Amino acid sequence: MNRERSRIRVLIAKPGLDGHDRGAKVVATLLRDAGMEVIYTGLRQTIDQIVTAAIQEDVDVISLSILSGVHKELSGKLIAKLREKNAESIPVIVGGVIPPRDIPELKKIGVMEVFPVHASFDDIIGFFKDRFKR
């Protein structure tokens, strides 16, 4: 993590079998346009693949996009796997169709922030720049 760099690096990942990638691609474009470096995994990534990519790419944050209702299960597994690989310093963010009642639960298992559908662009960019500033 000692590489010199000026731009925030984000891994946007689609875990599980869910094929809805509209949101993931919208956020990828948004963050790129805001000057961040975005790596988008594409569909159907296993938890192992995501963790490996995050470590190899030395990203500042993992952003999961989930619209199949299994956000709690998949986020929990990802965070556990990061811990197992001693990479728990990489924060995890979740976007997608997330019922409001699930947000506190996601935060309890270690998700840093949740951005549901139509979350404000300004809020998203502001959050990334503020938390991961370089």
Added chain:
Amino acid sequence: MNDLKQIETKRNQWKKDLLNKKSFSKASTSWGHDLDVLYSPDHLNDTDYLKDMGFPGEFPFVRGVYPSMYRGKLWTMRQYAGYGTPEETNARFKYLLEQGQMGLSVAFDLPTQIGFDSDNPVVEDEVGRVGVSVDTLKDMEIIFDGIPLDKITTSFTVNPTAAIILAMYIAVGDKQGVSPEKIGGTLQNDILKEYMARGTQIFPPAPSLRLIGDIIEYCKDNVPRMNTISICGYHMREAGCSLIHEVAYCLLDAIVYVEEALKRGIDIDEFAPRLSFLLGSGMNLFEEVAKFRAARRLWAKIVKNKFKAKNPDSMKMRLFSGCLATACTASEPLNNIARSTIMTLVAALSGCNAIHTTSYDEAYEIPTEESVRTSMRTQQIIAYETDAASVADPMGGSYFLEYLTNRIEEEAEREMARIEDKGGILKGIEEGSIQRDIARQAFELEKKIQSGEKIVVGVNKFVSDAKEREVELHHPSKDVREKQLLRLKKVKAERNNEGVKFALDEIRRVATGRGNLLGPILSAVHEYATVGEICAVLKEVFGEYQEAT
């Protein structure tokens, strides 16, 4: 013509004398075409009634595919349903039929759609979540237990595994004593839109198209009442493209499928009557109705002029429509009842032949019994409490509607030509340019929502500060996977494993060669081979699709 000139002159006068005396706001269509304040006959100077509109049941079918439309047969109310175990889905189907539903529509879970069995560790969290889990014929037997297949039709939202599910449906019929020529329904079986927007593809395009050709060919001879494919514009629209692109992509895909069947020497009139279509119903009432009408006219012309069909049934675009789920919102979910009502009305006014009404809680979960009943009632209220079903094409003749119909047809044709010029839809999919185009459009649309240019009530305007009452959501049962694992284990222990191996080898042999795969797949499902086992063999031979980046 003189009349039209006179009307135009009068209209210009009216603009000058009255309209332009006071300021008024601008308006444009969703794809950015500026709108006048009022439409009159002179806007339709490019329309010849008999040639361009005609009568329902007659070419170019813009006013509907059947002469009496809903007076002859009401649209089929077909709620997309299925979740958890086959037993739970069987109970939901029986509930829907009791509530007056007319046809079934099966939602499968993602593992079934993508060819993984419930015991595959990769799918641990997804068994029975967004639809019902099917590993073997046993599960399909349970789903349709007590539902006679010769009395209903069933729609299957399944694509790369469509051949397997079709084989299982035939086998269930067989066990019920219903022969294949008596079963009917619709397979979605539209692989191209999976690469473009929906994401359940397994194999690369060429072998996927072969499987589709096999299904078309097999059904023509054996399952004549099955709509072999439901060609979708809906999913690209949901992924963010405009309604112009929705029509263009859908028809370009349809042309690819037709060409695949023609390559086998099948006559257009032997299979085109069994092609069906799925387009979305959105919130812009006039635009959307115009879109369906334009799509029907375009398709009829393509089949008649490009493919030289003789049978008018080949030219009929029979349509299933669902409300656009992306028009519904996660916040203030009850507002979605109003939205779904409008979108269902759109589908009915468009002359769609089957309709799904999106439930207010569907953004979050499988609908509850209460929300799905509300959707059924929405359709029934429109069918029986309004006059929407009283006449064919009730909005036809509205100057505005006819103007939009002409414009949408023109724009969609232009977009189709543009894609053809760049090498065609298949090339665009393989290179990823279509996917990038859709993603770019989705981003632009979201920017408009963010800026407030496109108003979404309860999201970017009229947002309430009060804490929302959260609606009751469906609770997925915790033990679906365990139950599926138990049943799968039992089936595997009781089946003839020699027979399974023989059947899978036969699939491998035919897949490597050129024969029709439906026969061997049917034998394998009869032996209780699993969806995952059959797909594994096909993957060995066909390989797997790599997403374009």
